[in-house]
Amino acid sequence: MNKLLYMLTVLFICSQITYAADPLPSWNDGPQKQSIIDFVEKVTAKDSPKFVPPAERIATFDNDGTLWSEQPMYFQLFFAIDRVKQLAPQHPEWKNEEPFASLLKGDVNTALAGGEKAVFEIVMATHAGMTTEAFEKIVRDWITTAKHPKTGKLYTEMVYQPMLEVLDYLRANGFKTFIISGGGIEFMRPWTEKVYGIPPEQVVGSSIKTKFEMRDNQPVLMRLPELDFFDDKEGKPIAINQYIGRRPIAAFGNSDGDLQMLQWTAAGKGTRLCVYIHHTDPDREWAYDRQSHIGKLDKGLDEAKAKGWTVVSMKDDWNRIYSFN
């Protein structure tokens, strides 16, 4: 009996040790997982020559394709299309105007054939013209109800479990985690704290201009149909400098749009961690890279290989993709 108790105790302690030693249980063992753990241990050990004070432990993450999925198109575009349908009764002219006419017929491809100009018109028609508070409520209502067309899941359920573990692991080691995304800053902020543990003030994204006004003797910020900042490619290090004012020591992305953020991170002094998430799993998620219109990873893949950055294969390195798997 005492022996059994002893064995159970040992088993229990071992399981605890295993748990403590594996902060990334959804990651398969291998050089990718190890590169993250090695980096964190190197910069946090007090006696390490690579020690970084907690205040300087800044980690930045792209969102679309890095923290959650981005296929068959950016989730924010689903939001915009749902908004077009909702607003259509107030815009009878949309029946004959592209890109709205095609969208309302359900023909997204034709609508988006207009390229950047079409996307711009859709975004401005759906994201501007209301107060910041009203827009926040619209996003909140949508994100808690809208379902992904393929998985039938809420979009916020389509976040990557292995990346949630990385976020937790970094924060447990004194890091401040930031989002640096091409997506709309005010499209993300209403839900990132609950979903990722990242508060609004650590979310950076593309933005439209706002205007301060008095309405009924109360100040409001009106959202204007005018681009303020496009947080992609060269925009990412610019935004990091503007919003954070420190260079990250770790950065995670998945596309050529993240390359400059990774270059900027890598160019700092001391140990750095640069990670690309490579979409290689057509069964559990999607597989795409050099030829994709969404999340194109071409130059970045070459540079990552040349510079020895961590390239994570979703198929090989992650034993789970979503928490519902």
Added chain:
Amino acid sequence: MNKLLYMLTVLFICSQITYAADPLPSWNDGPQKQSIIDFVEKVTAKDSPKFVPPAERIATFDNDGTLWSEQPMYFQLFFAIDRVKQLAPQHPEWKNEEPFASLLKGDVNTALAGGEKAVFEIVMATHAGMTTEAFEKIVRDWITTAKHPKTGKLYTEMVYQPMLEVLDYLRANGFKTFIISGGGIEFMRPWTEKVYGIPPEQVVGSSIKTKFEMRDNQPVLMRLPELDFFDDKEGKPIAINQYIGRRPIAAFGNSDGDLQMLQWTAAGKGTRLCVYIHHTDPDREWAYDRQSHIGKLDKGLDEAKAKGWTVVSMKDDWNRIYSFN
């Protein structure tokens, strides 16, 4: 002997209680000090109907005239003038060009008679044309050596001791403290963490544009002579929304340039703290308000009185101004 020990113990405990009960020792007792303490107790007591979760305890502070002095002119302008003198050998044409010619002769008034255009030219000539890293070093070197013409002190010694206590008191109660200043964001960030305990990522200010470039195969951000954002008046709530993404529950300012920030803060739901620092002490600091070109407080003073905001008289409410007093 035992009695003496007992009395000493009581004295010691009393002194500890007094200390614990006075988080703002440089503030004289009165309604101004009390309004700050009442507010903090109301939003932090778990059983309070006005309880605010820590994540939403955002407090914003203007810098010039609110956290440090701003007379006889904004300290950043002293920095710019020192830079003009330093750069003059590379700009022989400045000898005949205003506003530089007058500045180099030591005639600041004539130089600034050109108004906003003159200030803009001085700022762009001295704050742009180098990398962000080079500028940070220039600021660091200046701020650790340059002395104020009247007090002979380092500029960072001319911060208000009572406000340092407010910053500490708020942070000890779970607040995140932010600077929202008309001053240059990259002029403040190199020293705010050390001086105020406010890290770069919580400093918001006016900014010029930057450009991402590769130089010798290394990415740099070049500072361009082009205004990006002017963080004053209506700009302050816009910047709060853009950088923080939450409405503050407490805000501190000293001029009409802070009025919209205070209005924006006051307009949120629940208990709010809006504070104006009124410069009323010609002996220990400066006295100015409605007629001043720097830190003009006119409309703000009327609105504060009408709305019952806290108006702090430096002369009456602060028993110390600077820590060296």
